[in-house]
Amino acid sequence: MDAKVLKNYVDGYWVDSTSTRTTDVQNPATGDVIAKVPMSTIEEVNEAVASAKLAFEEWRETPPYTRARYMFRLRNLMEDRFEDLAQVIVKEHGKIIDEARGEVRRSIENVEVAAGVPSLMMGYNLEDVAQGIDEECVFQPAGVFCCVAPFNFPLMVPLWFLPYAVACGNTFITKPSEQCPLSQELFYELLDEVDFPPGVVNLVNGDKEAVDALLEHPDVTGVSFVGSTPVGKYIYTKGSANGKRVQAQAGAKNCLVVMPDADLDKTVMNILTSAFGTAGQRCLANSLLVAVGDVYEPLIDKLIDTAGQLTVGDGADESIQMGPVASQKAYKKIQGYIETGLDEGASLLLDGRDCKVDDYPDGYFIGPTIFTDVKPDMTIAQEEIFGPVLGVVRAATFDDAVDIIHSSPYGNASSLFTSSGKWAREFKYRVRAGNIGINIGIAAPIASFPFSGMKDSFFGDLHGQGRDAILFFTERKVAITRWF
Amino acid sequence: MKLGTFGAVISFALELEDQALGLYESLDSTLSPQLLKGSQKRINRLRRIRQELVTEMILEPITEVDSDDYIVSIPAGTDEADKLKGAIRLEENMGRYYSKSAPLIPMKEVERAFVRLAKENEMRVASINKLIASA
Numbered sequence: 001m002d003a004k005v006l007k008n009y010v011d012g013y014w015v016d017s018t019s020t021r022t023t024d025v026q027n028p029a030t031g032d033v034i035a036k037v038p039m040s041t042i043e044e045v046n047e048a049v050a051s052a053k054l055a056f057e058e059w060r061e062t063p064p065y066t067r068a069r070y071m072f073r074l075r076n077l078m079e080d081r082f083e084d085l086a087q088v089i090v091k092e093h094g095k096i097i098d099e100a101r102g103e104v105r106r107s108i109e110n111v112e113v114a115a116g117v118p119s120l121m122m123g124y125n126l127e128d129v130a131q132g133i134d135e136e137c138v139f140q141p142a143g144v145f146c147c148v149a150p151f152n153f154p155l156m157v158p159l160w161f162l163p164y165a166v167a168c169g170n171t172f173i174t175k176p177s178e179q180c181p182l183s184q185e186l187f188y189e190l191l192d193e194v195d196f197p198p199g200v201v202n203l204v205n206g207d208k209e210a211v212d213a214l215l216e217h218p219d220v221t222g223v224s225f226v227g228s229t230p231v232g233k234y235i236y237t238k239g240s241a242n243g244k245r246v247q248a249q250a251g252a253k254n255c256l257v258v259m260p261d262a263d264l265d266k267t268v269m270n271i272l273t274s275a276f277g278t279a280g281q282r283c284l285a286n287s288l289l290v291a292v293g294d295v296y297e298p299l300i301d302k303l304i305d306t307a308g309q310l311t312v313g314d315g316a317d318e319s320i321q322m323g324p325v326a327s328q329k330a331y332k333k334i335q336g337y338i339e340t341g342l343d344e345g346a347s348l349l350l351d352g353r354d355c356k357v358d359d360y361p362d363g364y365f366i367g368p369t370i371f372t373d374v375k376p377d378m379t380i381a382q383e384e385i386f387g388p389v390l391g392v393v394r395a396a397t398f399d400d401a402v403d404i405i406h407s408s409p410y411g412n413a414s415s416l417f418t419s420s421g422k423w424a425r426e427f428k429y430r431v432r433a434g435n436i437g438i439n440i441g442i443a444a445p446i447a448s449f450p451f452s453g454m455k456d457s458f459f460g461d462l463h464g465q466g467r468d469a470i471l472f473f474t475e476r477k478v479a480i481t482r483w484f
Numbered sequence: 485m486k487l488g489t490f491g492a493v494i495s496f497a498l499e500l501e502d503q504a505l506g507l508y509e510s511l512d513s514t515l516s517p518q519l520l521k522g523s524q525k526r527i528n529r530l531r532r533i534r535q536e537l538v539t540e541m542i543l544e545p546i547t548e549v550d551s552d553d554y555i556v557s558i559p560a561g562t563d564e565a566d567k568l569k570g571a572i573r574l575e576e577n578m579g580r581y582y583s584k585s586a587p588l589i590p591m592k593e594v595e596r597a598f599v600r601l602a603k604e605n606e607m608r609v610a611s612i613n614k615l616i617a618s619a
Contacts, residue, residue: 082535098491101538269544269590277543310545311488319485321545418609 011051012198028094028324030361033148040206045213048202052144052171055199058168064118077190092180094323107159110446114163126339139474141169143221154180159463161224168473173202236459247460252412253391256286256402260295262417275390307368324364331364334387341380346371378415411454487549525606554581579605
């Protein structure tokens with residue numbers, strides 16, 4: 001039986017795309033095609049924008065308390081369908097069920113924070129800026145916004161944006177990842193149940209053609225993006241050139257620094273989650289381990305031993321600790337990087353290349369892979385691999401470790417493992433990365449904080465989530481009044 | 485079977501609690517309604533833990549928990565007295581499971597919840613023993 005072709009959601013209805021182009025959605029654990037996603041046309045994008053623009057006029061007049069109640073309803077529906085959402089993520093992405101549940105939890109947290117919009121959107125004022133003249137600043141919704149979503153957190157990332165945008169009175173278009181669109185399909189079924197006025201929320205599947213149409217459309221006010229640095233730069237440049245506000249979270253090459261005074265048992269477990277969780281397919285994954293001073297030997301011994309015991313398989317099985325990588329393309333790319341590491345002279349201490357999983361002959365499985373003798377200028381130390389490959393670099397001192405971090409063009413995240421408050425403070429203060437972890441391997445900001453990022457890891461001014469989101473999705477209007 | 489993930493630890497806990505719930509449903513005792521209500525509450529609490537406390541920031545692999553160490557078999561058709569003895573074995577077993585697993589889960593809230601569950605197991609054992617003694 002042919003896999004179903006996904007629909008778009010426009011103006012409150014599920015509609016078939018008229019496009020003749022589709023791409024397959026695969027379960028990466030089995031290789032099975034589980035759906036087909038249409039590559040929507042420019043006309044279909046335009047229809048969604050037109051619907052969102054029309055809906056904006058009424059939606060922006062809806063009181064914030066009412067808009068908040070929509071968020072409460074959405075939150076409750078997501079809790080009710082929590083496990084369904086998690087299972088869909090496992091099927092389309094491959095991450096293990098606990099990681100998928102974590103993703104759903106983070107998604108819901110964004111809805112919960114956005115429900116605070118009656119407070120979050122409050123402005124400020126001052127009487128008698130000159131005698132008898134008062135001045136106020138109000139936060140107003142700005143129009144139609146859209147997001148271009150990545151494959152690695154296919155449910156959560158759009159929710160860094162949509163709940164805030166809509167709670168602030170804007171209307172929204174989601175362009176899901178064409179690789180992992182199914183969790184957004186289910187999420188939009190829930191949005192349909194929430195029963196927003198038609199056009200407030202829209203979903204358009206597609207590829208670059210759809211994205212370009214959004215970037216060029218004069219009625220789109222702002223664009224949110226998460227993905228690779230080359231695409232992030234493209235979206236930021238093109239979106240800005242077309243007069244839009246843009247926030248583009250981009251690529252990463254994060255370092256995890258271990259000091260000699262670190263608690264090694266706890267550190268090793270954190271390294272495992274950081275480097276191999278979600279099979280390394282996270283912009284917050286630490287893929288370069290910097291061992292400072294004489295911590296290298298005891299650290300490596302523990303790490304190789306425990307990493308080698310991680311169970312790899314189908315993420316739907318609760319006993320599995322690491323799933324497949326998300327696609328055949330990713331599989332080949334990661335294998336290529338492992339070969340490059342060997343060619344450049346790094347030593348492969350743990351080889352995940354020939355990972356086989358019983359009963360899953362067609363899955364894209366790569367086991368945990370660890371290189372040592374990595375030099376900071378090697379390809380595997382500089383480029384984002386986005387897979388379960390960890391490189392270990394030695395640094396003589398804390399300062400050398402910071403230099404290694406700063407040699408990267410990226411600045412997404414970095415972690416330090418230490419028992420010393422002094423080194424922790426130095427690290428937080430000096431390291432130019434947006435998301436810092438102290439004894440935390442995945443420095444993932446919770447919903448009321450911005451998901452930060454610097455250098456080539458972020459293009460724009462305001463990040464997703466938290467107060468940044470409220471600023472990104474609103475205009476500040478100043479009114480000065482005097483009464484005769 | 486080794487339980488290496490947070491989800492696996494919670495799922496096995498739910499299996500044990502479901503077993504207890506089934507046993508109390510089949511009991512014809514004055515203590516049954518209280519035990520049943522308590523079991524259902526514990527199941528709801530575990531489901532909430534799995535759904536609300538999972539955070540992908542700290543999903544470290546778990547080691548040293550083996551479900552085979554905690555399986556209790558209570559044959560079907562057992563009489564009331566044997567069911568009560570089986571209930572004690574099951575409750576003690578669950579208490580051991582929660583006590584052993586609690587410090588291995590890197591989330592303080594979950595650790596506390598497991599400690600609380602283990603304490604409740606102790607209290608339930610005491611209640612059942614009291615019932616048996618009074619019979």
